[in-house]
Amino acid sequence: xxxxxxxxxxxxxxxxxxxxxxxxxxxxxxxxxxxxxxxxxxxxxxxxxxxxxxxxxxxxxxxxxxxxxxxxxxxxxxxxxxxxxxxxxxxxxxxxxxxxxxxxxxxxxxxxxxxxxxxxxxxxxxxxxxxxxxxxxxxxxxxxxxxxxxxxxxxxxxxxxxxxxxxxxxxxxxxxxxxxxxxxxxxxxxxxxxxxxxxxxxxxxxxxxxxxxxxxxxxxxxxxxxxxxxxxxxxxxxxxxxxxxxxxxxxxxxxxxxxxxxxxxxxxxxxxxxxxxxxxxxxxxxxxxxxxxxxxxxxxxxxxxxxxxxxxxxxxxxxxxxxxxxxxxxxxxxxxxxxxxxxxxxxxxxxxxxxxxxxxxxxxxxxxxxxxxxxxxx
Amino acid sequence: xxxxxxxxxxxxxxxxxxxxxxxxxxxxxxxxxxxxxxxxxxxxxxxxxxxxxxxxxxxxxxxxxxxxxxxxxxxxxxxxxxxxxxxxxxxxxxxxxxxxxxxxxxxxxxxxxxxxxxxxxxxxxxxxxxxxxxxxxxxxxxxxxxxxxxxxxxxxxxxxxxxxxxxxxxxxxxxxxxxxxxxxxxxxxxxxxxxxxxxxxxxxxxxxxxxxxxxxxxxxxxxxxxxxxxxxxxxxxxxxxxxxxxxxxxxxxxxxxxxxxxxxxxxxxxxxxxxxxxxxxxxxxxxxxxxxxxxxxxxxxxxxxxxxxxxxxxxxxxxxxxxxxxxxxxxxxxxxxxxxxxxxxxxxxxxxxxxxxxxxxxxxxxxxxxxxxxxxxxxxxxxxxxxxxxxxxxxxxxxxxxxxxx
Numbered sequence: 001x002x003x004x005x006x007x008x009x010x011x012x013x014x015x016x017x018x019x020x021x022x023x024x025x026x027x028x029x030x031x032x033x034x035x036x037x038x039x040x041x042x043x044x045x046x047x048x049x050x051x052x053x054x055x056x057x058x059x060x061x062x063x064x065x066x067x068x069x070x071x072x073x074x075x076x077x078x079x080x081x082x083x084x085x086x087x088x089x090x091x092x093x094x095x096x097x098x099x100x101x102x103x104x105x106x107x108x109x110x111x112x113x114x115x116x117x118x119x120x121x122x123x124x125x126x127x128x129x130x131x132x133x134x135x136x137x138x139x140x141x142x143x144x145x146x147x148x149x150x151x152x153x154x155x156x157x158x159x160x161x162x163x164x165x166x167x168x169x170x171x172x173x174x175x176x177x178x179x180x181x182x183x184x185x186x187x188x189x190x191x192x193x194x195x196x197x198x199x200x201x202x203x204x205x206x207x208x209x210x211x212x213x214x215x216x217x218x219x220x221x222x223x224x225x226x227x228x229x230x231x232x233x234x235x236x237x238x239x240x241x242x243x244x245x246x247x248x249x250x251x252x253x254x255x256x257x258x259x260x261x262x263x264x265x266x267x268x269x270x271x272x273x274x275x276x277x278x279x280x281x282x283x284x285x286x287x288x289x290x291x292x293x294x295x296x297x298x299x300x301x302x303x304x305x306x307x308x309x310x311x312x313x314x315x316x317x318x319x320x321x322x323x324x325x326x327x328x329x330x331x332x333x334x335x336x337x338x339x340x341x342x343x344x345x346x347x348x349x350x351x352x353x354x355x356x357x358x359x360x361x362x363x364x365x366x367x368x369x370x371x372x373x374x375x376x377x378x
Numbered sequence: 379x380x381x382x383x384x385x386x387x388x389x390x391x392x393x394x395x396x397x398x399x400x401x402x403x404x405x406x407x408x409x410x411x412x413x414x415x416x417x418x419x420x421x422x423x424x425x426x427x428x429x430x431x432x433x434x435x436x437x438x439x440x441x442x443x444x445x446x447x448x449x450x451x452x453x454x455x456x457x458x459x460x461x462x463x464x465x466x467x468x469x470x471x472x473x474x475x476x477x478x479x480x481x482x483x484x485x486x487x488x489x490x491x492x493x494x495x496x497x498x499x500x501x502x503x504x505x506x507x508x509x510x511x512x513x514x515x516x517x518x519x520x521x522x523x524x525x526x527x528x529x530x531x532x533x534x535x536x537x538x539x540x541x542x543x544x545x546x547x548x549x550x551x552x553x554x555x556x557x558x559x560x561x562x563x564x565x566x567x568x569x570x571x572x573x574x575x576x577x578x579x580x581x582x583x584x585x586x587x588x589x590x591x592x593x594x595x596x597x598x599x600x601x602x603x604x605x606x607x608x609x610x611x612x613x614x615x616x617x618x619x620x621x622x623x624x625x626x627x628x629x630x631x632x633x634x635x636x637x638x639x640x641x642x643x644x645x646x647x648x649x650x651x652x653x654x655x656x657x658x659x660x661x662x663x664x665x666x667x668x669x670x671x672x673x674x675x676x677x678x679x680x681x682x683x684x685x686x687x688x689x690x691x692x693x694x695x696x697x698x699x700x701x702x703x704x705x706x707x708x709x710x711x712x713x714x715x716x717x718x719x720x721x722x723x724x725x726x727x728x729x730x731x732x733x734x735x736x737x738x739x740x741x742x743x744x745x746x747x748x749x750x751x752x753x754x755x756x757x758x759x760x761x762x763x764x765x766x767x768x769x770x771x772x773x774x775x776x777x778x779x780x781x782x783x784x
Binding site for chain 2: 001002003004258261262269270272273275278279281282283285286289290291292293294296297313314316317318320321324366368369370372373374376377378
């Protein structure tokens with residue numbers, strides 16, 4: 001494992017950085033927030049992202065995607081993290097695409113994968129049910145009913161749930177104890193109630209109530225033990241992608257802070273001359289470099305097809321490290337900018353808010369430290 | 379197309395080398411040298427007065443030295459193995475697979491050798507490198523002085539130029555194993571009037587030269603790996619100057635980067651048993667299989683996250699260094715040195731915490747004469763030796779972040 005990007009990945013990074021930097025800077029997020037945009041993202045921009053290959057990066061070639069690796073997705077995710085672009089990348093292009101690709105022959109996959117890749121449909125995965133990420137405690141029920149399923153339960157923090165064309169719901173399987181049923185649910189079906197939740201980071205999420213929702217047999221993506229295994233795999237890969245977003249956001253906040261340290265004058269000199277600030281900046285730099293290595297390692301392990309335990313441990317290390325280092329980067333970002341860092345007109349606050357949400361998604365640092373300890377037998 | 383063909387041929391050559399190396403190791407590495415290292419006493423440092431633990435240890439060093447595989451990538455003309463980086467990696471992998479111990483631990487290999495290869499004269503390379511490779515001469519490093527620690531360039535040991543020789547007078551401190559070393563590579567002041575970085579030279583001399591004396595320093599760990607070293611009108615032949623006169627600081631910095639790589643490696647030993655496992659053995663698990671100390675469990679898990687991320691960073695840094703083309707700034711060794719040292723200190727703090735009262739024993743067979751407590755105390759020097767953590771942060775600020783006035 002090289003833990004470095006190859007030539008194609010370096011080119012992908014550069015083109016993603018250029019594109020997002022000019023088409024989706026932080027001002028784009030601010031504009032959507034200030035306009036209280038009903039969708040919370042720009043479908044036109046997402047279309048153009050699809051043309052760049054972002055939407056179909058993980059969709060198999062046979063289904064109209066690029067069929068690239070998780071490492072490639074991580075490269076894009078870091079750049080999205082850098083500009084905080086509110087795109088349905090994590091929800092649709094990562095979690096939606098990975099879940100459906102595992103059942104590529106299913107009717108749902110055949111119908112939706114090409115549309116995910118084209119950026120014409122948004123697919124959202126509904127996992128969490130409470131304030132904390134506890135995928136082992138999923139209580140939403142999927143009961144067999146007339147050849148299909150009947151689903152009852154309540155989901156929270158469903159990313160892009162209010163703009164989704166398809167919901168994939170993780171429910172407790174009735175067919176096998178400990179099993180998970182992954183079902184394709186039409187958001188407009190009877191019994192589905194969706195409430196958009198306005199979030200601190202101005203990104204999209206929703207609460208979804210499912211009351212006796214009927215799903216046909218062709219809506220079943222996976223079930224039982226294999227459903228549980230698929231969900232774990234999708235969550236782990238998504239955690240690595242979130243860690244890359246944290247890295248991008250943390251890295252950008254750090255670079256902006258570094259620039260400020262070299263410009264801002266107080267006491268007749270540039271504040272970056274003060275050793276108290278230099279050492280903190282250097283320590284933060286080290287933490288971000290560790291994070292980059294941990295993210296690459298986890299992504300490359302997934303691409304090599306590492307087994308469940310090795311993959312889980314590497315994903316948890318990457319996510320925990322991303323939470324910690326990006327969290328430090330935005331706190332130092334606001335502190336070292338002083339008063340201006342507290343103003344809404346300045347962009348550092350957007351980074352702080354976004355990082356806080358990314359820290360929480362699919363398990364915070366404590367969740368992943370606890371998971372690593374359990375995996376390691378202590 | 380042609381490059382693909384070349385790549386295939388190269389891969390086939392490497393596989394042939396792998397088989398050849400494995401056969402040689404099987405035939406030449408004594409069984410005793412294929413058991414895991416138990417303690418520092420198992421390391422072989424060579425030298426004129428080498429004390430071999432066993433015939434097997436002596437034989438292993440002789441065979442590896444003759445093969446040049448103690449320094450696989452050095453040129454054959456200087457006693458090395460003449461291997462490519464890829465071959466050296468294969469050799470390392472095969473040694474790891476067969477459990478072969480390193481045949482030689484040596485500051486000559488890790489520190490002086492790379493500096494001599496870059497800055498030494500042809501005569502110096504011919505004289506010193508083969509002896510380093512074969513473990514015949516044990517080297518020590520004369521850098522720090524009582525009044526020159528972090529501010530190393532302020533060093534005061536002076537060397538008077540007497541034409542065909544230098545006359546060296548002064549004192550060094552924290553000289554690792556000076557009492558056991560045969561030769562010293564030493565920083566001396568050759569121009570007292572120049573700015574401090576521009577009046578330093580890099581000398582090599584025999585520790586048996588009249589006027590050299592050493593005194594071991596007893597540390598808080600109860601051990602004495604370091605010495606005070608005194609020079610009283612030591613006569614050093616002029617040809618023992620490495621590089622140009624008054625340009626020794628450049629050599630010194632180059633060498634320090636190699637030392638940092640070595641110390642940063644302390645935080646990254648994949649073969650070690652995880653701390654969490656050790657804690658589980660020492661403390662036990664609760665009813666649901668969690669360490670029976672939730673606070674310690676969380677601290678160990680946080681440590682293991684950083685440990686795993688650091689191991690990945692070390693791997694990434696070495697891949698970037700191999701790729702060349704300026705992909706890795708030489709100052710990046712300060713990141714590895716700083717973090718590796720701090721991580722190792724954290725590791726031993728946690729180790730002491732999980733051992734509880736057992737970790738407090740200082741003498742006796744049960745504790746291996748306080749092996750853990752002594753190791754814990756020893757790590758406190760990790761963030762001091764080879765440039766303190768604070769100096770590493772200064773270097774990162776200046777060289778990697780380009781902060782002003784740093």
